[in-house]
Amino acid sequence: MRKDLLSKLTVSASVAVLAGMTVVSAVQAATELTVYTAVEAEDLKKYAKAFNKTNPDIKIKWVRDSTGVVTAKLLAEKKNPVADVVWGLAATSLMLLKEEGMTQGYAPKGVGSLDKKFVDSANPPHWTGMDAWIASVCYNTVEAGKKNLPVPTSWADLAKPVYKGSVVMPNPASSGTGFLDVSSWLQLFGEEGGWKFMDGLHKNIAWYTHSGSKPCKQAASGETPIGISFAFRGAKSKNKGAPLTIVVPSEGVGWDMEATAIMKGTKNLAAAQKLVDFTVTKDANVMYNKGYAVVAFPGVAKPVKNFPVGITEAMIDNDFEWAASNRGRILAEWKNRYDAKSEPKK
Amino acid sequence: MSDAALTSHISPQPVVKPKLSRDDWIMRACMVGIGSLLVIFIVLPLYTMLSKSVENKAEEFIGLANFNEYFSTPALFQSAANSLSIALISTFVVISVAFVYGYALTRTCMPYKWLFKIIAVIPLLTPSLLGGISLVYWFGNQGVAKALLLGETIYGPIGITIGSSYWVFPHALMIIITALSITDARLYEAADALRTTKFRTFFTVTLPGCKYGLTSAAFVVFTLVFTDFGVPKVIGGNYNMLATDVYKQVIGQQNFQMGAVVSVVLLVPAILAFVVDQIVQKKQVAMLSARAVPYAPKPSAGRDMSMLIFCSIVALVIVGMLGMAQYAALVKFWPYNLSLSFSNYDFDVMDGGGWEAFWNSLEMATYTAIIGTVVIFYGSYLMEKGRGFDVGRKIFHMLAILPLAVPGLVLGLAYIFFFNNPANPFHFVYGTIGILVLVSISHFYTVSHLTAVTALKQMDPEFESVSASLKAPFYKTFFRVTVPVCTPAILDVSMYLFLNAMTTVSAVIFLYSSDTTLASVAVMNMDDAGDIAPAAAMAMMIAYTCAGVRIMHSILSRGLIKHTQAWRNH
Numbered sequence: 001m002r003k004d005l006l007s008k009l010t011v012s013a014s015v016a017v018l019a020g021m022t023v024v025s026a027v028q029a030a031t032e033l034t035v036y037t038a039v040e041a042e043d044l045k046k047y048a049k050a051f052n053k054t055n056p057d058i059k060i061k062w063v064r065d066s067t068g069v070v071t072a073k074l075l076a077e078k079k080n081p082v083a084d085v086v087w088g089l090a091a092t093s094l095m096l097l098k099e100e101g102m103t104q105g106y107a108p109k110g111v112g113s114l115d116k117k118f119v120d121s122a123n124p125p126h127w128t129g130m131d132a133w134i135a136s137v138c139y140n141t142v143e144a145g146k147k148n149l150p151v152p153t154s155w156a157d158l159a160k161p162v163y164k165g166s167v168v169m170p171n172p173a174s175s176g177t178g179f180l181d182v183s184s185w186l187q188l189f190g191e192e193g194g195w196k197f198m199d200g201l202h203k204n205i206a207w208y209t210h211s212g213s214k215p216c217k218q219a220a221s222g223e224t225p226i227g228i229s230f231a232f233r234g235a236k237s238k239n240k241g242a243p244l245t246i247v248v249p250s251e252g253v254g255w256d257m258e259a260t261a262i263m264k265g266t267k268n269l270a271a272a273q274k275l276v277d278f279t280v281t282k283d284a285n286v287m288y289n290k291g292y293a294v295v296a297f298p299g300v301a302k303p304v305k306n307f308p309v310g311i312t313e314a315m316i317d318n319d320f321e322w323a324a325s326n327r328g329r330i331l332a333e334w335k336n337r338y339d340a341k342s343e344p345k346k
Numbered sequence: 347m348s349d350a351a352l353t354s355h356i357s358p359q360p361v362v363k364p365k366l367s368r369d370d371w372i373m374r375a376c377m378v379g380i381g382s383l384l385v386i387f388i389v390l391p392l393y394t395m396l397s398k399s400v401e402n403k404a405e406e407f408i409g410l411a412n413f414n415e416y417f418s419t420p421a422l423f424q425s426a427a428n429s430l431s432i433a434l435i436s437t438f439v440v441i442s443v444a445f446v447y448g449y450a451l452t453r454t455c456m457p458y459k460w461l462f463k464i465i466a467v468i469p470l471l472t473p474s475l476l477g478g479i480s481l482v483y484w485f486g487n488q489g490v491a492k493a494l495l496l497g498e499t500i501y502g503p504i505g506i507t508i509g510s511s512y513w514v515f516p517h518a519l520m521i522i523i524t525a526l527s528i529t530d531a532r533l534y535e536a537a538d539a540l541r542t543t544k545f546r547t548f549f550t551v552t553l554p555g556c557k558y559g560l561t562s563a564a565f566v567v568f569t570l571v572f573t574d575f576g577v578p579k580v581i582g583g584n585y586n587m588l589a590t591d592v593y594k595q596v597i598g599q600q601n602f603q604m605g606a607v608v609s610v611v612l613l614v615p616a617i618l619a620f621v622v623d624q625i626v627q628k629k630q631v632a633m634l635s636a637r638a639v640p641y642a643p644k645p646s647a648g649r650d651m652s653m654l655i656f657c658s659i660v661a662l663v664i665v666g667m668l669g670m671a672q673y674a675a676l677v678k679f680w681p682y683n684l685s686l687s688f689s690n691y692d693f694d695v696m697d698g699g700g701w702e703a704f705w706n707s708l709e710m711a712t713y714t715a716i717i718g719t720v721v722i723f724y725g726s727y728l729m730e731k732g733r734g735f736d737v738g739r740k741i742f743h744m745l746a747i748l749p750l751a752v753p754g755l756v757l758g759l760a761y762i763f764f765f766n767n768p769a770n771p772f773h774f775v776y777g778t779i780g781i782l783v784l785v786s787i788s789h790f791y792t793v794s795h796l797t798a799v800t801a802l803k804q805m806d807p808e809f810e811s812v813s814a815s816l817k818a819p820f821y822k823t824f825f826r827v828t829v830p831v832c833t834p835a836i837l838d839v840s841m842y843l844f845l846n847a848m849t850t851v852s853a854v855i856f857l858y859s860s861d862t863t864l865a866s867v868a869v870m871n872m873d874d875a876g877d878i879a880p881a882a883a884m885a886m887m888i889a890y891t892c893a894g895v896r897i898m899h900s901i902l903s904r905g906l907i908k909h910t911q912a913w914r915n916h
Contacts, residue, residue, distance in 0.1 A: 041875070042695040063860045064697070072600035080768065142682070143487075174598045207501060207583040210598070210874050217876030221680055222488045241679060339421070 031271040032059045036074060038067040038176060039088035039258065040213065043291065047087070050287055051278050058271045066211050067093060067176025074263075078102060084266040085275050090176040091257040092183070094127040095120075095324035103127065104262040104269075109277045118257060118296035128280055129257035131292035134311055135181050136231040137247040138219040149225055154250040155185065158226070159200030167204045168215040169228035173331050173339070176256060177212025177230050182334060183323040184254020184316055195337070202338050220244055232291045235306040246308040252316040257296075258288075366734070369820040374735055377728040377742055380721060384745040386772070387788050391764035392752065398763050399606035412607045421586065426611070429588040432503060433572040436510045440518050440567045441560060443511075447660055448522035450653035453552075455645040457654065465661040468668055469513045471892035473849045473866045476885040477512035478580030479878060480667040481505050483674045488681045501583030509577040512667055514570045518563040525559020530638040561626050565619040573612055573753030576851045580873050588612050589852075592755055596856060602762070609756040620751035668889065675883035690883040698871035699863025704887055707865035710782050711847035718787040718794065719840040726798035727828060731810055731820075750792035754852030761785050762856050777859040785857055786847040794839040801835030802828070830910045834903055841899040845892050 039047065041064060048060045063083070065073070071093040074083060078100065086094065097103050098120070105124040118129030137158070139151055149166060152158050158167055170178035186194035206224055209215055215227030216234050220242035234246040260279045262272045278284055285297035293307045294315075323330075402408045416422055450456050451463060469477070484491050485500035498504055533555070537547040553560075575589035582590060588608060596605035676686045694700035729742045749757070761784075765776040775781045805828065813823035829836070851866045858867050865888050872881040 041697040045694070061860060069597060069600075072598070076600035076602070171598075206499075209876070211876065214874065214876030221878075222682070223482070223486055241683060243682060 030057050030059055031268050032061050033084045033268055033271050033275060034061045034063060034082055035275070036063045036070050036083040036086045037088040038065065038070050038090065040291075046287065046290075050283065051275060054278065055274055058274060060275075066174050068172075068174035068179070071096070074102065075100070081263050081265055083263050084268050085260065085262055085272045087260045087275065087279060088130065088258045089261075090180070091127060091129060091259040092179070092320055092324040092327060093176070094259050094261045095320060096327055097261065098122075098126045099325065102264055104264040104266070106262050106273055106276060108273070108280045111280055113282075113298075114280055114296045115298050118259075127259045127261040128276070129259045129296045130279060130284070131288040131296065132255050132257050132294040132315070133177070133180075133292060134231045134255040134294070134315060135177065135184065135249075135253040136216075136229060136234050136308060136311065137249060138216040138227040138229050138234045138237070139245045139247050140219045140222055140225050140243055141245055142243045143222045144225040147225060151245060152226070152247060152249070155188075155197065155201075156251070157249075158204065158228075159197055161203075163204045163226065165204065165206045166225045167201070167228065168206050168218055168224040168226070169201075169208060170212045170215055171208040171210060171339070172334055174210050175212040177228075178208075179327070179331070180254040180256040180318075180323075181228060182330060183326075184252070184318065186330065187254075187316060187319060187322075188251050195333070198334075198337070205338075208338070216244075231293070231308055231311055232304070234308070235304055236291065238306040246306070248308050248311045248314045250314075253311065253314050255315045255318055256320075258292075367814075369814070370733060373728050373732045373820060374738065377725070377732060377735075377738060380725040380728065381738070381742045381745055383721070384742075384748075384788075384791075387784055388745070388749055388752070388757075388791075391757070391760035394763040394767075395606050395609060395756070395760035398603055399610050401603060403603060412603055413610075416604065416607045416611075421591075422611075425586045425588050425591050428503070428585060429572055432506050432510065432578075432587065433568050435503075436507050436514070436571045437564050437568045439507065440511050440514055441522075441564050443660060444515060444518040444522050444563065445560065446653075447657055448519055448526050449552075450657050452523055452526040453641070453643050454650050454653050455643050456650045456657065462657045462661055465664055466519050467516050467896075468664050468889075470516045470845060471849070471896065472513070472668070472671075472889045473851055473869055473885055474509075474513040474574055474576040475580050475851065475866075475869050475873065475881070476671050476889070477509035477667055478505065478577045479674075479869075479873065479882045479885060480670045481509055481581050482878060483670045483680070483882075484666070499583065501581060502585040505581035505583075506578050506585065506587070509581050510571045510574060512664070513574075513577070514567050515664070517570060518567050521559055521563040521566060522556065525556035525563075528638075529555050529641045531641040532639050534641065558626050558629060562623050565623045569616045569619045569753070572615055573755060574852065575755055575855075576870065579870060589753075589755055592759065593855070596759060602759075605759055606763070609759050612753055613751075613756050616753050616756075617751045624747075668886075671882045671889075672886050674879055675886050677879065680879060690879040691887075693868065693872075693880060693884060696868075696872050696877050696880050697875040698868030698884070699860075700868075703863040703868040704865045704884070706779065706862055707848055707888070708891065710779055710786070710862075710864060711844045713779070713783045714786040714790075714847035715840040715844040717783060718790070718843040719836060721787065722791060722794045722839060723798045723832070723836055726795050727802060727824065730799055730802040731807075731828070746795040747792050749788055749790070752789075754789050754850060755855070757789050758785060758853050758856040777862070779862045781857050782854050782862060782864065783847075785853050786850065787843070789850070789853040790843055790846045794842055797835055797839050797842070798832070801832040805831055833906050833910045837899060837903045837906070841895065844895055848888055848892055848895075 037044065044062050044064060048062070051060065052058070063070075063073075067090045070086075070089055074081075074086070074093075074097060077083070081102070086097075094103065103126040105122060105126050107124040108128060111119060111125065111128060114128065119125050120127045137152060144151070144166075147166065149163060150157075152163070157163075169181065172178035172182045182194075182198070185197055188194070189197050209218075212229060213233045215224070216229030216237055217227075218224045219227035219229070220237035220240070231246060234244060238244045238246065260276055262269070262276055266272050280296070282297055282300060285295045285300045288295045289301050289304070291304065293301060293304045294312055295301050399412055400407060400409055402411070447462070447466065451459055456462075481500055483489055485495050485505070486492070489500065495504070529552075533551050534547065537551055542550070573589055575587070575593050578585065578587045578590050579593065588611060592605050592608045592612065595601045595608060674680060675690050676688070677683075678685050678687045678689060693703070699706070725742070725746065729739050729746070732739060761781060764770065765772055765781060767773065775784065809827050810820070810823060813820070813827070849866055851870055854864055855867060855870070858864055865884055869881045869885045869888070872878070872884065
């Protein structure tokens with residue numbers, strides 16, 4: 001009798017243990033991917049949700065910061081990489097990581113249907129582009145009107161004394177948008193002309209910001225009449241009712257791609273590949289198109305409301321390789337010229 | 347730091363060496379245990395940071411090369427000069443205002459003192475960034491009172507000074523009130539009897555009487571402003587300061603070695619101020635003799651009226667800062683659509699971690715308050731009530747007051763170096779909420795420790811002697827007598843820890859991960875991304891939480907004090 005009870009207990013106990021183990025293994029089956037990104041915070045949840053529709057067993061753990069910070073973080077962690085995948089970082093930054101041997105080549109399923117410009121030329125490619133983000137100038141009609149500032153039509157205009165203290169731009173050391181501006185000016189005006197232009201522009205800068213969207217948000221709220229930012233941000237703020245005109249400077253505008261790459265040495269390679277497969281799908285590109293007028297998948301792009309007209313034609317023929325390999329030098333020079341100075345004198 | 351505890355000293359022990367009981371050994375072992383925790387979580391991280399500052403990126407020893415590189419950049423002197431001048435000006439402003447305000451609260455018959463006391467505490471309930479954010483709405487380019495600046499910009503030294511002064515004001519005020527409260531009325535009677543003019547009495551009695559309090563307050567303010575980076579981050583524009591330099595080096599460029607170098611530079615004046623303060627405090631011990639008569643102010647219509655006006659202006663500024671942040675948080679689209687809505691509270695679509703950050707903060711502050719109070723109170727009990735082992739107790743005391751000299755930013759950076767090393771057995775706390783709790787307890791250890799010590803000192807040592815002679819084990823005395831008697835102090839400590847954990851930015855800015863974002867950090871990150879109205883909204887959520895906890899604390903202490911402190915009135 002007693003023995004019976006004992007054995008019953010033993011059996012039920014082992015059942016409980018087994019059940020517990022199944023639960024544990026079910027939890028373990030859900031892989032967690034650490035994904036570094038510089039995508040706008042408001043889009044991250046959407047992106048993860050779309051991915052989990054087809055891959056419910058892979059959980060994304062986002063680490064988000066501005067482009068410069070994410071890049072610096074990845075480089076600092078070179079010895080002990082934490083990230084599995086980078087989804088949504090400037091292509092120039094990913095090229096730099098590729099040069100450092102930190103990325104893993106992988107041809108995602110369906111990569112063939114992407115626009116060639118958006119795919120790394122190596123075989124297998126180390127990074128694939130998602131969309132392009134394009135420099136623009138946010139011009140607040142109300143505040144500029146109060147100060148009698150004419151609408152600038154070119155970059156050169158922004159260096160004119162009339163705009164003294166009226167322009168805000170992102171710091172290229174921390175912001176990807178800031179860096180694409182600086183690298184595009186150096187390509188447009190040449191090294192010497194580019195720095196000369198920036199010397200003039202620096203005199204007009206009220207302050208440099210940490211993030212690339214802040215200048216446009218500040219222009220939207222009138223803290224500054226003019227903010228150098230990117231088109232997508234301008235369109236978003238304008239859609240919210242800000243009195244903005246989004247200017248496409250006539251010399252041409254710099255741009256960069258948001259791109260995706262797998263980090264070398266990831267312990268979750270299979271899951272990482274699934275994620276990257278998703279990032280090149282048509283569905284994903286439709287999702288990118290919510291904010292970005294130019295995406296990697298041909299024929300997907302629909303016009304974005306309030307996106308400046310003619311901006312795709314104004315995109316410069318950007319030499320990403322040059323920008324990537326000169327990134328360190330350009331930033332050092334920039335810091336040396338402008339960062340060390342205290343507040344611009346009036 | 348305001349506490350009278352700073353003025354007290356460890357009473358000399360009797361020379362008799364009693365035989366050590368088992369209790370003594372247990373208590374010593376526990377004290378050594380807590381002492382080692384202090385070494386692990388404060389001393390070792392600082393040591394690691396100091397050694398990083400003399401290493402290169404490959405972690406090879408390179409002597410002072412980093413310092414050489416740093417000191418050869420002209421930007422450094424600019425930043426150092428900026429930090430110094432801002433800290434000096436703020437100290438002057440805050441001490442002057444806090445002195446008059448404190449004087450009005452302690453030495454006059456001004457009406458509504460209770461109200462002014464409450465208002466003065468408000469900045470303690472908000473993250474230091476709130477002042478900066480409010481200033482943008484008051485005096486920014488779209489600010490409602492921009493004209494008052496006469497064309498000067500708020501982004502820069504003016505904004506930093508006002509914003510810093512706002513949040514350090516209560517810290518200075520508390521110390522000054524304590525200093526002004528301990529005075530001997532007989533001195534004033536004597537002055538009256540000698541027909542000394544009020545003016546002369548002020549300079550020969552009042553000021554000398556609180557000079558130690560004033561110096562102490564000045565050092566506290568100076569250190570806080572010198573090492574704070576929240577306010578300059580929000581409102582500093584391109585005006586570089588040392589604390590923002592650390593942030594830029596570490597966060598912006600992931601250059602940890604240089605961050606360590608600037609941290610060491612920051613640590614120097616903080617430690618200097620701390621040492622001077624300790625010396626000054628020692629001198630004040632004998633200020634108040636047993637025969638002193640408490641001072642009771644007499645009404646004086648003119649003085650009370652002018653004080654009322656002065657305090658009202660200060661109070662108005664504080665309320666104005668808070669009110670503007672709340673208003674701006676509710677405005678739909680400043681300045682073009684001033685209709686009110688809750689859309690700025692939709693934190694989940696912004697940078698910074700969303701509502702989760704707020705709940706994380708609550709969780710973190712609660713753990714900090716509970717664990718911190720238990721450890722700190724027990725530690726101070728062991729130190730204060732243990733017998734013998736003087737060397738150990740002195741060392742423990744030194745360890746306990748050390749955190750006061752370490753700026754939060756420096757401690758946070760030290761934690762990265764120490765805990766992010768995979769070889770460290772405590773590496774597992776890195777990136778968890780645990781490290782945030784640890785850094786908060788360590789950072790706010792000293793004031794909590796001193797509060798507990800003060801309360802314990804008020805307890806008659808007879809309790810322990812009687813219990814010991816009755817062969818009651820020490821833990822029984824501890825739970826049955828010591829804890830109930832010290833309930834008010836225990837509650838004060840836990841509230842202090844909770845409020846500070848909720849509002850701190852500097853200690854945690856380097857240590858949060860994407861799973862453990864905090865509300866105070868979210869305020870900063872949202873401001874960084876240009877979402878300043880949501881930043882204000884989050885700052886106000888912190889303010890309401892802290893105010894709620896404070897109100898709960900006073901209700902709870904009133905009830906408990908009635909229950910446990912009745913003996914004081916017998």
